[in-house]
Amino acid sequence: MKYLYLVWSNLKRKKLRTILTILSILVAFLLFGLLGAIRQSFSQGVDVAGADRLIVRHKVTIAQLLPAAYEARIEQIEGVEEAVSQTWFGGVYQKPSNFFAQIPTEPAKFLEMYPEYLLDDAQREAWLKTRTGAIAGRAIADRFGWNVGDRIPINATIWTREDGSATWQFDLVGIYDGAQKGTDTTQFLFHYDYFDEGRRFGKGMVGWYVVRIADPDRAAEISAAIDAEFANSPAETKSEPEGAFLQAFANQIGDVGFIMMSIVAAVFFTILLVAGNTMAYAVRERTSELAVLKAIGFTDGGVLGLVLAESFILTLIGGAAGLGLAWTVVSAGDPTNGLLPMFYIPQRDLVTGIVLIGVMAFVAGILPALQARRLRVADALRR
């Protein structure tokens, strides 16, 4: 600690250069945090997918429907504990930009299937009893200022009603929270029966099934058994673990994770050069001062430590400010009005960011530090 003022004084020597370097590092870590949150959002909860859940969809595409009668047949397959149907409703609330996931499903089975969706007992009972009842995730309810008891009109973009109208009315009977941070609380869930009776076409069909299995280790085997059950039928299936399904869903617009990480890597490489350049100049322009430090008794290792400490403090300030700013921005919520439902910086990315601060400090500082370490006092004092 007693050397801190020396390190700090050196950083203040060229204030503008130090500030610009810190700002460059700040931008890199801000991008790292923001892109991490976007990537997390695009992964659509892959991290929190249930290992004991399979998704069964149409073999060709998820846009093609499956018969509702499959549910009972799936539940007959050995190793399957329960199956529940879901369908993509694809409506909007009030205006097209208010787009979010609305899913008709079977309430009792759904709540059993997803214990991470937390709903208090009274609201659960109300949902089970109310045919037009719907529950909304906390995030989407907060976004639109919905309260339990509100009547929510949703305009269908796919499923028109039997009378030709597009507006479906729902009674909001509950607001659920997520048991984990990554749990999707942007969904709007309602009764499949109400939906199936009211729609103009597609009756008796569902979008996909979520299937809970007794032994996650047998996921591949049970998936194969389900697909075999419906082989050579008009609606063949493709079954896979929920995590793989969500990842494939996220990848429909490309490997977002790879794209994000490529951008971050390019930015970091550039900033590393900037920080390294700053440190190299900082050492080169005070060769004689470093020589004096050695002359008065600082060891080679001591001088190396001082230069590395300078690099570390420079990177720490920029990195911590960047991550902090990213955290603040992300904490303000999804800036896209629903396109990025699970917008948060995962703890894993924060830890990676902190490690990156250390790595960047070391890589940027080590060459100038070694240069300072190798400095021969008598030669340097003669310059």
Place this chain on the structure above:
Amino acid sequence: MNEPGAVDPLVRVRDVDKVFRRGSEEIHVLGGLNLEIPDGEFLALMGPSGSGKSTLLNLIGGLDRPSQGAIEVGEERIDRLSDRRLAAWRARHIGLVFQFYNLMPVLTAQKNVELPLLLTHLSRGERRKRAALALDIVGLSHRADHYPRTLSGGEQQRVGIARAIVTDPTLLLCDEPTGDLDRKSGDEVLELLQALNREQGKTIVMVTHDQRAADCAQRTLYLDKGTLSAEPSV
């Protein structure tokens, strides 16, 4: 050159050669040099540029190593010490005064003087106290919070001397301490060095081109073509 005094020598330089290599070329700066400096002496080293004065000073101060020969300061054979131990030895025993002061421009006079004390186990308060005392000795207590750029050349050199004496070193090595100063400031610095030698018993080795500076020392040796003598070569 052996100049044994009545007092045991503090510094013994024996048969020292110093050769610099520049590419394939070898430059012999010092050859078979012998020197003894008694404890408490104020010695001036004179000689033409390139004669090896600063090289000899660097060798005595452990800033460089001889190509051959032995250097003893007190009981220590410093030419045999590892780099790490040599650095620690310098911190304990050597005070350095440079021609161009070599102060840290980003630190105040007080903090510049405190620098060598960072290598000790002294507390922050004790470091401050000792630095203040050293500044008081050189008559610059009132400039403690000033940065080098706001001090005159003479004041900067006095801060440099305060930095050199703050650890109470065994040996004070001065490389042309008045070389960058006007006459008045130079005289003040020389008076200060004399006072340190006279009143505190500091052993001082001073390299200088200035005969007036050399006259302040108790003994003057002349170095030319790597050889020491008591008289300047003609």
